[in-house]
Amino acid sequence: MNSLIKGANGLVGDAPPPVLAAVSGAVGLLLMWRRCQPGLVGLAVMVGFVAAFTPASLAVAMYTIGTAYRKARPLILYTAAACTAVFVSLLTSRPAGNLRESLYTLALVLGMLAVGQTVAFRRDLTLEAQERAQALEREQHLLTERAQVGERARIAREMHDVVAHRITNIVLTANALKVSPAGQSMAEVAQAGDQIRSEGHQALEELRDILGVLTPGRDGLRAPRTPQPDASQLGRLVESAASRGQDVRLKVNGHPEALPDAVQRAIYRIAQECLTNAAKHAPGAVVTLTVECRLDGVHMSIANGPPIQPAAAPPGGGYGLIGLRERMALLGGTLTAGPHDAGFKVEACIPVDT
Numbered sequence: 001m002n003s004l005i006k007g008a009n010g011l012v013g014d015a016p017p018p019v020l021a022a023v024s025g026a027v028g029l030l031l032m033w034r035r036c037q038p039g040l041v042g043l044a045v046m047v048g049f050v051a052a053f054t055p056a057s058l059a060v061a062m063y064t065i066g067t068a069y070r071k072a073r074p075l076i077l078y079t080a081a082a083c084t085a086v087f088v089s090l091l092t093s094r095p096a097g098n099l100r101e102s103l104y105t106l107a108l109v110l111g112m113l114a115v116g117q118t119v120a121f122r123r124d125l126t127l128e129a130q131e132r133a134q135a136l137e138r139e140q141h142l143l144t145e146r147a148q149v150g151e152r153a154r155i156a157r158e159m160h161d162v163v164a165h166r167i168t169n170i171v172l173t174a175n176a177l178k179v180s181p182a183g184q185s186m187a188e189v190a191q192a193g194d195q196i197r198s199e200g201h202q203a204l205e206e207l208r209d210i211l212g213v214l215t216p217g218r219d220g221l222r223a224p225r226t227p228q229p230d231a232s233q234l235g236r237l238v239e240s241a242a243s244r245g246q247d248v249r250l251k252v253n254g255h256p257e258a259l260p261d262a263v264q265r266a267i268y269r270i271a272q273e274c275l276t277n278a279a280k281h282a283p284g285a286v287v288t289l290t291v292e293c294r295l296d297g298v299h300m301s302i303a304n305g306p307p308i309q310p311a312a313a314p315p316g317g318g319y320g321l322i323g324l325r326e327r328m329a330l331l332g333g334t335l336t337a338g339p340h341d342a343g344f345k346v347e348a349c350i351p352v353d354t
């Protein structure tokens, strides 16, 4: 068609117009497959160009080649093929080819190839930017998820430490009242009642602190109302265990009160969980709690013998030691726990930067 409009020529330029129109139309139709087979269609259009001088079709085919290939080698090869087609068309045209028209065609074809390349380059850049944004979004999502999982684990640990310890104490104190009601004076019964009330009160206070973190008020996150436990409260922890009838021997070497807050809290929570465990799983057993501040960090050991009395507290969910291990992992420390000399022993080591 192009040849008819332009009155130009080609190998079959002197054929009757219907033949010329059919060849030009066939070359144009080939472009329908240019996206799936850009190279093959390009070569076929070049042949069609030599036959019927179809510069528009050749330009479109070269544009598609420009968008489809990124490497220099195929681009150079197709450019050379297009130049050859234009040159061959100039030599073989009937009637004779026109040099000006051929040069114009060459410029158009190469220009379209360059436009195709630019479009492909911009498309690649956009795609790359989109992929980078998606990867960033995915990474952000993962980080948020990890932070949420970490926070959930932290809250679960705190809940366990507060609830399991306090409720076990309440159950054990109430059980002592039930077991020997006759052997206790009114003063002892009143003291036990007081202990139950105080444990329940503290459990509520500590739970409110945790819930305060979960449900921020109007002024943002609420600060804890109960002081965070630290190493200076170890003595009180042991006294409280002794008041429920537990025989605990505490040995402290060094000054754990001078250690960082997170380390002190870990020391307290380990002691708290292990004393609760001993009261639950080995009632009546003597417990030895040792805290040693060494140059490389704090070493703790909590050991108890076999149970002497029948178990008084219900079995737990098995989260205590897991929570302690997680706490240790966050501080870069280690915790081992297991049967020892017919009893049980927990050893923890928390590194401290000096």
Ligand SMILES: Nc1ncnc2c1ncn2[C@@H]1O[C@H](COP(=O)(O)OP(=O)(O)OP(=O)(O)O)[C@@H](O)[C@H]1O
Residues within 6 Å of the ligand: 160, 164, 274, 277, 278, 279, 280, 281, 282, 304, 315, 316, 317, 318, 319, 320, 321, 322, 343, 344
């Ligand atoms: N002092 C101990 N004496 C004997 N067995 C113990 C002692 N401490 C822990 N264990 C054993 O190790 C298990 C795991 O302890 P862990 O503290 O993780 O769970 P738990 O005390 O049973 O439940 P939770 O702490 O969730 O209330 C216990 O179920 C118990 O069998």
Ligand SMILES: [Mg+2]
Residues within 6 Å of the ligand: 164, 273, 276, 277, 316, 319, 320, 321
């Ligand atoms: Mg426990």
